[in-house]
Amino acid sequence: MTELAHPDRLAKVAAIRESGEDPYPARGVASTPVAEIIAGAGSADDPGPLLGEKVTVAGRLLGLRDFGKLIFAPLLDRTGRIQTGLQKNRLGDWWPRRKWLDGGDLVAVTGELGHTQKGEVTVWASEVQLLAKAVAPPPEKWHGLTDKEARYRRRYVDLWASEGVRDVFVKRSRILACIRRYLDGEGYLEVETPTLHPIMGGATARPFTTHHNALDMDFYLRIAPELYLKRLIVGGLERVFEIARNFRNEGISVRHNPEFTMLELYEAQADYRRMMELTEGMLEMLCREVNGGTRTTFRGQEYELAAPYPRLAYADLFREHNGCDFDDQSAVRARAKELEIRDAGNYWKLMNDVFEATVEDHLSGPAFVIDYPVQICPLAKAKPDDPRLAERFELFIAGMELGNAFTELNDPAEQQRRFEDQVADKDPETPGEVDLDYVQALEFGMPPTGGLGIGIDRLVMVLTNQDSIRDVLLFPAMRPHRADGEHGAPDGAEA
């Protein structure tokens, strides 16, 4: 037991056992979802089909309002909240056992469905069954959990004690279901590719490393599924997607979690223009699904997600905000100095840093930034009519990068050259060796292909108006609260 287990409640557990009842019975009870009961109750003036019927609800008691011979107790299940009324004259022999109940307990209540004098739908209990005793007290009923640390560490409490929290995660689930439905409708196959990668690739990021004992070799946790998914395009699956957990060993912030979810999809015979249309179509549909319309509010600002979104050329944006062309090296270097951006030696990285510093925050969006300099797109095909640029776009909403897509490079020799350039960089965020197996896959021929990645967590943030990525992750990354592990408590019980 941890220090959260309350002595009074533990004493009740003992008393329940002594009476021969089980405070933690093995079986639940058949019950009707609360939302169904509320809907079936109607009002006092306009009775529904369930009014006056005997019903059973099961869920968590959120509190007890004790009037002596009458107790009102709101009960919460996954579908909603309903009031139960416990009366002495309806409960007979059971009545003395009401003293064993506390707020937070899990119970099943059976009784006649009716209304109170004030008109609130109420289950008038004729039978109460304890399903599981809560020995830790719930948080304060009015404020709920407001301390963010406590909320993230004890999400299992936050989900029922804090208003609106469960709703965000229900929406997240619906968004994922909706994506799957949409892509299924487009003829896509959902696939799963390795999380343990022998060679990092598909993005630039610092990886986590781990070790396989039997093989006695190190693996990287994937930073992107990209190269495996494109192997499947070579394999002829033609339309594939993966909702992939990626891992990047970088900072944690309001927009970054070390593990995060990306939708990546690849479509043969498509290019980045098709990917833009797919992105717009999907976002508009997702917004309708969770917000009932094409607008969403995020960080106090409203965004219109109906397609189409403006296409803004990288080169134009760069010139607008910096007064020089992106490939005017001396001018860009001067501009970087002005902005106090440190020069690590790689011109194109520096140039893109300047772009990010001067342009991205101003992109309210939704908008596609298109046609990136080819040097910062090692996996994208160059534009046929301008080899300085790659057929790539990034999707921005609220200054936040939500998506990244390109017409995929399928020339094996060109791909190998670009990999070799990356390796030569010796940057910890780029691969240490060329993925020759991937090059070999391309040697067998990959059709012209469009690929797209969308950051699901950030998308959920925008669609559910949550400021922090932690608020759309059930269990955001946290330091363990008590590394010295005193006794019992696994987390910040005393915080």
Added chain:
RNA sequence: GGGCGCGUAGCUCAGUCGGUAGAGCAACUGGCUUUUAACCAGUAGGUCGUAGGUUCAAUCCCUACCGCGCUCACCA
């Protein structure tokens, strides 16, 4: 990793310009059969994040550490 801020009862928060702490809710006892942040009376509950330092005396001042939040950097 840098900067700023926070950590007091199970929860939400006061407070002490240095003299070892309070409220509301939750819990417990009693009263109340239509409340809904129910109400009334009473009881209990705290190594004031941890460890040092200064001091006659530290929850308060100082230092370090731990944890969290915001922010900057890196990235998605």
